[in-house]
Amino acid sequence: MGKLLRKVTSLFRALSPVKYAYPALDIILPGERQLHLVGSIHMGTRDMMPLPATLLHRLNKADTLIVEADITGGASPFAHSESHPPLAHRLSADNLNTLTRLCDELSIDAEIIASLPGWQVALMLQAQQAQRLGLRPDYGIDYQLLQAAKQRQLSVTELEGPDEQLELLKTLPDNGMSLLTDTLQHWHTNARLLQTMVSWWLETPPGQNQVALPTTFSSELNDVLMHQRNRRWCETLRGLPAGRYVVAVGALHLYGEGNLPDLLKGR
Helix, strand or coil, X not given: CHHHHHHHHHHHHHHXXXXXXXXXXXXXXXXXXXXXXXXXXXXXXXXXXXXXXXXHXXXXXXXXXXXXXXXXXXXXXXXXXXXXXXXXXXXXXXXXXXXXXXXXXXXCCHHHHCCCCHHHHHHHHHHHHXXXXXXXXXXXXXXXXXHHHHHCCCEEEECCCHHHHHHHHHCXXXXXXXXXXXXXXXXXXXXXXXXXXXXXXXXXXXXXXXXXXXXXXXXXXXXHHHHHHHHHHHHHHHCCCCEEEEEEEXXXXXXXXXXXXXXXXXX
């Protein structure tokens, strides 16, 4: 009788999904596996702390917290990088002018970054942009979830881990120069996207099919950084044993074509 009741409850949840005040949805997989899928932001504002009571309640009920990577270790995986030709030789004149202007605005020493791989310069610029918008890593959703999980002695599982993420960046063609050029060319669009994602947590999250996301990646980068990772994560999550899980991934992975929820639902 209890098993039948759980099946009926799962069917009811599937037909009448709960709407949360933050970007999240529940997915029930066969074999009594319950996922609370959360659209995280890796850097947040002070107003995003503490976490919503509903999310903490779901964490308290969970058997495991699943994140892209445990970022609480503190050590930077980017401390040592191979040397590359100067960016002046790798960027177009227009992109080099943009980079020089942004370095001046963000107080970045252009000489120090000149020989770094393109992906690393892109991440440095993006991090500085987020900080200028008032975002901080310790207010990020996944960081707060990890801290809360450790306080509760809840097990944590990584979908990738920092080392795998670093290897992914290293395998980008031309040492990630396309990521750098996209960052430079879509600088203002990326700032608006960051502000939009913050509003999903502080105001109202969008419906699953109500998001028109701006283009900040080339189609090739979007496939590597979004679609391929979504497919890998889907396989990992489908292989979980029975249990209740809070799964925190970047908010953009919940929306758009080839998003993680649709893959998990078999769409």
